[in-house]
Amino acid sequence: MLARCPFPLPAARRRLPPSRFPCPIHSYRLNTISTLPLPSLASCSWPPSSLSSSRAFTAIASTAAAMASVAALVFVLFSFAGGVVFCNQTYIVYMDPTLRPAVHPTHHAWYAAHLQSLAIDPGRHLLYAYSDVLHGFAAALLPHHIPVLSSSPAILHIQPDPVLHLHTTRTPQFLGLASDAASALPRPIDAVEAASRDVFIAVLDTGVWPEAPSFSVPAGLPEVPSRWRGACEAGVDFSPSLCNRKLVGARSFARGFRAAAAAAGDGNVKGKPKEYQSARDRDGHGTHTASTAAGSAVANASLLGYAAGTARGMATAARVAAYKVCWASSCFGSDILAGIEAAIVDGADVLSLSLGGRSAPYFHDIIAIGAFAAADRGIFVACSAGNSGPGPATLANGAPWIATVGAGTLDRDFPAYARLGNGAKYTGVSLYSGKGMRKKLIPAVYGAGSTNASKLCLEGTLNPAQVRGKLVLCDRGVSARVEKGAVVKAAGGAGMILANTASNGEELVADSHLLPAMAVGKKEGDLIRLYITTDAKPRGVLAFGGTVLGVRPSPVVAAFSSRGPNPVSPEILKPDFIGPGVNILAGWSGEVGPTGLPKDRRRTQFNIMSGTSMSCPHISGVAALLKGAHPDWSPAAIKSALMTTAYYVDNTRSPLLDAAGGSFATPFAYGAGHVDPEKALSPGLIYDIATDDYVSFLCSLNYTIPHIKAIAKRNVTCLPKLSNPGNLNYPSFSVVFEKNLRAVKYRREVTNVGPASSYEVKVTGPDDVVVTVRPTRLVFERVHQKLKYSVTFVSKKERGKSRDEAFGRITWASKQHKVQSPVAYTWKKYTWKK
Template sequence: MFRGKGFYASALCFLLFLIGLVGVIGDEQKKFYIIYLGDHPVDKDHATQTHNHLLSSVKGSENDVKESMVHSYHYSLNAFAAKLSEDEAQKLASMDQVLSVIPNQYHKLHTTRSWDFVGLPQIAKRKLKTERDIVVGLIDSGITPQSKSFKDDGFGPPPKKWKGSCGHFANFSGCNNKLIGAKYFKLDRLPDPADILSPVDVSGHGTHTSSTAAGNVVPNASLYGLANGTARGAVPSARVAMYKVCWVSSGCSDMDILAAFDAAAYDGVDVISISIGGVSTNYTTGSISIGAFHAMKKGIITVASAGNDGPSLLSVSNHAPWILTVAASGIDRDFRSRVHLGNGRNISGHGISAFNPGKELYPLISGADAARNASTKEDAMYCSEGSLDPAKVKGRLVYCKLAEAGSESVVKGIGGVGAIIESDQFLDFDVAKIFMAPGTIVNGTIGEFINKYTKSTKTPSAVIYRTRTTKKAPAPFVPLFSSRGPNPGSLHILKPDIAAPGVNILAAFTPLRSLTGLKGDTQFSEFSILSGTSMACPHIAGVAAYVKSFHPAWSPAAIKSAILTTAKPMSRRVNEDGEFAFGVGQVNPTRAVTPGLVYDMDEMSYIQFLCKEGYSGSSLPVLVGPQPINCSKIVPGLGSDALNYPTMQLSLKNKQEPTIGVFRRRVTNVGQAISIYNATIIAPKGVEITVMPMTLSFTRVLQKLSFKVVVKAQPTISMVSTGSLVWKSSRHTVRSPIVIYSPQG
């Protein structure tokens, strides 16, 4: 990242992978950059004039400026995106008006029963008048306007605050009083033959997340009869706005993401849901972090997915403290396919196969025995494309080892019936893979049994029956794919924040993509079953909208606190990574509406945090504007983490002596005017936790009281130990986990 004059371009804060090559100037390649000038509100004409003027200082002509300029941000951000050579980027960075020049990068996308499982039934109490004025904005891959989840039967006109727009585009029929906004951003202007220049959803991801957060109530929804039930979002009466930034070929660009945040803030959304991977650990360079900060200043809460890079520690993304970061959890539902072998044995496989068998049994062959020739035998074990002999496969089920997704499609494509796939590499059997032909996945032990069976008789046979829904226990649990903490951006903030259903979630889908996306798949459905933290994120975004419908004036921090302090603790026996896997635990929507106390904070709290974390005042204007920030003169903050966060995390300093952490917190009474809260402390072995005072006595609503938590941890504790502070009144329980972490293990 280049910094403007006075901000000293001494080093790149983070090495960014640059995509979007658009030509050559001499021997230099042009790349996309985002140039930040601050956040002072400016009108569109003035912003465009300023941005063009700056760009003209490094370009030779008006035509060069026009060709280089990509986008002007002017609602909540004062910035522009442009195609530049590295030399031109450096020249811009040296100018007084320029705060920062950051190379553009591309990101990846990170979905009936889930709402009942977390305790938000259809009959839950609602403030329908307010809920109808809530707008949930999704920054995603687009939306399917004709879906039943977004019909506007019974909806009145959009709320008066709404400034958004929606037009008619290719394959996009327009908006209505439910789907009140739809825009797309493709600022690199590069063609994407697999996608459509329109807000329409080609991948199904955005449709799925949108309906999960705020979709209508749709009875009898299912995937070919599986997961049958009523599909709905957390706030079915709320409005939806889609900002398409993710494209099939290129992914999700920083430039587009920032444009979406800018537009959403101007349009008037109340909640932003973004299920896109953030790759920067620096809070002043990542587009999602920057966009969410500017949204927060306008009273908009941003909910983001934690990532699908688990179970590795330090893999959590979107971990800025002003973002509500969501891990995935599994519910009490599984999908199993029974395999019947010709020797009478029955085996249970994993995955979703919607095909009814046409025969009692099919001939069964091992992929290795169906090789095209001796040279392809090793590849044939994995049923790799081109390795199998069609004559040996025709009319048969094939036993394959898993190398990559789609073995059953290879078999089907050359005349086979389907595939039984063995894999110990497919560790996360909790995730139900959808098959485009009869298929199922089994573990290595079962796979070896099947392989031996194929060699034990001259006529091995088998049949894969249609998948059935089964009960799963224990639940909730955190699947292996969900990214884990500790927070790579700060040792003092627990991330992820919370867990929500993200495994095998049924929600609306697009008709423009088959269920698998594989060549030859003829399966299409109005609803599909997807897994990922992408699916967990809109659950929490929907809950945030639900809470806001009861408390329209609450700040993003207050809404976040209400959701976190009322969550249900999850079992460490089931989830060995504990809070680094699930944060505070499983979301509890109805309790979040009446939390009793909230940990509130404003923009200055985050600035104090960043200063204490070591960010220099010169790096902060990208977030707070061009006014100078002198971190040495800013109030130190609230203690070990300098932030009034609803959770507490202490990182051990060394292995020789105890580490002491002091956490100063302030809570606001949002419950009964006269109420008394007493502290209950649970401390793990080797840790002392004291709270002063132990009682908080409130006499009025919105009264604020402070307390101090002192944590003394011995150097001998395990890598992760967890205690808690619970404030209890006669009506409310307000829980904050206290995580003690030893980076040295």
């Protein structure tokens, strides 16, 4: 069924030239890699059903980019009576509140007056009126309304409503947040767990499954602090009584989604299962992220026997509130802004957003704008970096006031084994829990179809006659991993080996397949491909090894984790750090099976997923612990502590590896390193940043004053401004040697949050950069004392050398602390003068 236009089009405007009035809808994806990316198209029904059904419509859309989990630009056109009809879409309008006439008593009335000036009904078209997250509103408009609105001096900026789509038991031990049974010694992190009971984490996602055991009330958790202003909203299959002292809030926001993509007003889209019109989570993604951040301890948790143990969130005493802003895998910007605004008003201390899309200038970036408002209120914001790695400059959510989180592996694995007819044995991973294969070898096939697409095991490409009863080799890519297994099973296959290609390298992600199946890396995959395609009678069999702990090396940067350099502001090093994001066990929705496929009838209380969607809530939970321990710390201070204490070597004491190719990873992949919560409790020094500093940073990007005002919600002059965006007081350094530029100078200020100490500087880095730090010694006599230093970077790189990036580190060390900052160097094309 197609969604109808929210209002009838005026007769004079039913035939518009497509070149003048396109309807762009920017499409992004949730940062999880466990489900199949599907295109999300907004469409309208015209003419109304009362008119002749024989009048056709056409929809022209770019879906290839959506299938690749990147932004898609969708143009929706309709043919009617020989002309082209355009449906309205949602726009977000940014206003200058200082220009509100006195005749309008409220901002809401002022916004409504703007719509009335267009001869449209505000009651039907005004979706949201914002006041805390930004000054402005979201409304359903036609493209030709935009230049009319833009002519008003009170309008700062107008943009189409962007659509963002979605980017544990072992994790607490891996991060040092849960004591091993053999150790009864108290540790600093244990003392702050109770303090986090007064910290509120807002998770903006697909909602929550409130009956999940992860949201049961821990023993001894007191009543909800009176400062919390949130609520549990009643809705379809969601009673406010389902909330408790752990799950303290549940709201849903769907006006943007309904205006653009809902079917007949019931909140569903064609081809997607029915959504709950409430905060209840059908998808499972929101329940997983919320329980990762602050789930209660649950004994005997597992996914069908895998990863068995006690499941707990990062901050088990913290309170969690769910804000459902994503529907049918689509998260509209107007809904996200409404969710952030509600979380700010409700009293959240931490925001967790495991979603994002293609990078954009910050004044076009909905999450950056909402996060700025949150940071201005002292709220820590963590966002996933994205799953578009391992290519360079692929990360999203790179604004400096956001904690941008990449993904790494745990020291836990789920091994599976393939034995072939030539005697070769290969190890991969799997979460298959059904009846295993017998030890007897069976025939193996690859490309069992009439086209090359059969190598990818796409739906409809396998020939059952060639597949039935056999072990099928499938290439990874295009469709979801679990979907390939379902295709093989439907064709009669007895098992599947999923082999990586070059784009995934040696990264392995375990899945709960519906048939015996395992995943292998590219190297093993190439050998298996060679065997099956050259042996006269290829054969094979699979076996499954359960759960293994203590894997070495770990952590390893996940291949899918999006990378820097920062595509919007390259002088700010991103991501900030990595956290556990591969094969993470956490709470799950009771509505869907672990694969998320409609044909999966299994139901579990926990699921294992991978993606930066999973690493983000780890950081959110850790931030809640730090907020509880240091309630006076700003969001920037918390992020600084996590960055300067992060580690960049694995459990073999070697530099962190990159799963994409097995080589050493760089700060463009892991930022400052892998978070170490216990060390972050006492970082020694912090790099603090005030909101006004972020405004100066925006000015240094040469944005227009209206664009900066739209983000900052205040009057801005940009006098003075930072000489370079890299002069923001950030805990890391990104040095960009522009054309003809040999020297870059940055300044920093550090605040002592430890005892009186003396710090000496140490610099490591490439030979072709001379680094000078002044002074080389910082002496702090008291807590909260601030001292400044400068760093000058001079490139000695010779003309013709091919390397265009290098890395180093600046460390301030005292007898008790090491305050470490990564340095990334980038050379742009240059023609230096003699």
